[in-house]
Amino acid sequence: MSFVDRVRARWRLVIVALVALVVLALLGAAIFLLTPYTADPDRLAAVEEREDVTLERVDGAVILTGGEVTAETTGIVLYPGARVEPESYAPTMAPLVAERDVLVVIPEMPLNLAVLDSNAADDVMATHPEVDRWVVGGHSLGGAMACRYTAAHPDSADGLLLLAAYCDDGDDLRETDVPVLSIQGSEDGVIDAEAERENRALLGDRSRIVEIDGMNHAQFGAYGDQRGDDPATIADHEASDRLVERTLEWLDELEESPSVSVAAPAAAY
Structure with missing residues (x-):
């Protein structure tokens, strides 16, 4: 050769x-x-069996209501985490709907990645014109995209709900007047905890940061264990109860014009 x-x-x-x-x-x-991560079938079935919460599936989105949706209803758009199907958040959001006049819409994302449709809230809001008050939120990557949406559309969001998530450097809320609730888990092994702490300043002065002791990353949904996560030290139902309780308190505070400095240490529960 x-x-x-x-x-x-x-x-x-x-x-x-x-x-x-x-x-x-x-x-x-x-x-x-x-x-993708899928909803725990038993916990999802328990939601479907509830008489105080209605679960609907429309064009891939999961919609939770507790009664007639009116102008008095608070709408919450919740972006799912990466590779997590929308139904996975129904079990953790259902108790919130049962306790408050809230409409929760969990949109389906392309390839289950919110980064491919960070403006999904626009379509949700357009579909429910009867709702005057909207909170945009999300879990993990979904939370980061909810922050991106809010930074770009501060007049469309009456509040930002971050679940095991944080805002990226390019999504600065300090020049807006949007209230923020950031809920973190002490046993979260997935989130970049250092980046989350460093980026708290981006949330502005109308922010509240809460850490739920014993809660891990996957417990913000109901889809089982997640790769890279740390073991939780509290049961799923307890994590869900604390999550709902903290969110309800914040929704109450929204009506009272809260102002919580991001410089304050996170409250632990």
Whole structure:
């Protein structure tokens, strides 16, 4: 075999190897994106059996109501976390709906990634014109995208609800007047805790930061364990109860024009 033939043979091997790597990478990405976290069937069934909460599925979105939706109802758009299906948040949001005149809409995201549709709140609000007051929120990556939406549309959001999430450097709320509730879990092994603390200043002066002792990342939804998370030290129902309690307190405070400095340490519960 000549020198040229040997070089050509080596290049063919290199090309074959590169093609194989690309195929494997694409296959891995497809498996990753097409195997999202799904709702715990028992906890989801318990929501569907409730008489004080109605669960509907419309165009992939999950809608929770506790009665007739009117101008007095507070709307909450909740962006799901990365690779988490909308139904996974029905069990944690249902008790909130049962306690308050609240409409919760959990939109379906392309490939279950909120980063692919950070303006999903626009369609939700347009679909429910009877609602005058809207809170935009989200879990994990969904929370980051909710912050992005709020920073870009401060007049559309009457509040921002961050669940195990934080705002990125480019999404600064300090020049807005949007109240923020940021709820974190002490046992969260997924979130970048250092970045979350460093970026609290971006939330502005009308922010409240709460840490729920014993709660981990996955307990903000109901989809089982999440890769990279730390074990929770409280039961799922207790984590959900504390989450709902803190959110209800904040919704009450929204009507009283709260002002909580982000410089204050997070309140632990």
